[in-house]
Amino acid sequence: MKNLLILLALIFLASCSLVKSKSGEDAIQYKNIEKHIAELSSDKYMGRMPMSSTEQITVDYIAGQMKEIGLDPANKESYFQEVPLLAVSSTIANTLDFETPKGILKLDKMVDYVTFSRKMEAEQSLDQSELVFAGFGITAPEFGRDDFQGMDLTGKTILVFVNDPGYGTTDTYFKGNTMTYYGRWTYKFEEAARRGAKGCLIIHETGPAGYPWKVVANNGETTKLYLKPENGYNDRCAFEGWISKTAAEKLFASCGITFDEAKKQAVQKDFKPFALPVKVSGWMKSTFETNTSRNVCGLIRGSKQPDEVVVYTAHWDHLGVAATVNGDSIYNGATDNASAVSWMLEIARAFKSGPAPERSVLFLSVTSEESGLLGSGYYAEHPFFPMNKTVAVINTDVMLFMGKFKDVMLTGSGQSELDEWVRREAEKQERYIAPDPNPDNGMFFRSDQFPFVKQGVPAIYAKGYVDAEKFGKEETMKQVDRYWKETYHSPFDEYHPKTDDLSGIVEDAKLLYHVGANLANSTEWPKWNEGSEFKAIRENSRK
Incomplete structure (x- = not known):
């Protein structure tokens, strides 16, 4: 009888843990992701150009959502980190x-x-x-x-x-x-x-x-x-x-x-x-103008190792008002990058709804990615947590509105042990890992994980991309190719609620929430693989 009671108690505790874990995932809702994308990509924000008249309402919206979700200000008492810029x-x-x-x-x-x-x-x-x-x-x-x-x-x-x-x-x-x-x-x-x-x-x-x-x-x-x-x-x-x-x-x-x-x-x-x-x-x-833009930053302080951190990044900026194409000059940036800001905010909501992480988790929406990774670069040089205390950075960018994907595409695959952390969670969603179909584009060097990478921090840049459930591989890649040719960095990067399907972003958010939670509740330090040009940097910083 005693052994039976112990067994039942263990089963009960395990089931509670699963419920808590699931409750975090369940907080990621389509309606919230849609709300953020529709808002941030509307003409009201005039393309979210840093230092423009609409930067204030952009960063205020993101900071307001972080506060509503329950994140603490990451920069002492502020949700903002000032980034000095030259225009x-x-x-x-x-x-x-x-x-x-x-x-x-x-x-x-x-x-x-x-x-x-x-x-x-x-x-x-x-x-x-x-x-x-x-x-x-x-x-x-x-x-x-x-x-x-x-x-x-x-x-x-x-x-x-x-x-x-x-x-x-x-x-x-x-x-x-x-x-x-x-x-x-x-x-x-x-x-x-x-x-x-x-x-x-x-x-x-x-x-x-x-x-x-x-x-x-x-x-x-x-x-x-x-x-x-x-x-x-x-x-x-x-x-x-x-x-x-x-x-x-x-x-x-x-x-x-x-x-x-x-x-x-x-x-x-x-x-x-x-x-x-x-x-x-x-x-x-x-002509020249000096001013400051802002990174937006919210924090969940770790319960056991608060000085170690897992970082999520997504840039908030886009191109503002630029060359007129077919009568439209507002570059709304729905996929690039209102999509990933929404992804990050809802992952933050999942963390606040689930069990408290043992390591700290930082949510960083950075400025001026489009101008050369300036916001993430500035943070990497002026971090809230030292780079040798930063366990990993999880970033994504340009999430397409094509519904659920069978794949999880890893940009920079083969660089670090983090590939395996993603693969384990992908399998739970019955998805497979796909390499970047266009490694010649150098996308691993073109998004906000890279300033961290240059300082030795292992990075994940992942999303569904090559195999949409409703299209299959061949048609998916045709649509992806059409996106880069016709929509990327153009006024046509807008959200269309009647035809766009955000369910893939929901799935990606759930998957990468679990990856981040696993890292945040671990004592492991993922390593760069042999042959990576960043391996020595990390090893020297961790000595």
């Missing part, structure tokens, strides 16, 4: 002019070229700047790659391909079709500046870039945001920008080589840079 508004020349052996080649702004500059000088110009073809603009000793070979680039402009030499290859050079950080346009501008170049022009191609030219053009003369500098960005190039593939084809042809020949040279392991018989001229005029 740069530029006008560029109608044409960027190239003096070539076959005459003057004029590239039209927005159609053929886009340039910008963060240097805090009112006027910038290229005046007969020598043009150097520098392959992919990469210095990567671990791959035996130096696209500059000691060339003096002072006052010169470099022309480089987007992505890295592994793209489109069948071998293992770099990481094949999986983009490395060297393939990111942000890296190329940074490296050009380190090499002393005055300008850096990246050749756009839709496949290697991961988005069509119109995304570049729509962002042409819009206000750009950067973290406020102490040196006026005097260490950056005067001209950073893009030219279209069509423009590059004309430019190479004027020098007596084809686009394909130039690409073939650039992918060679022994590539050496060379000066083109071309000089480039153009100008920009800029």
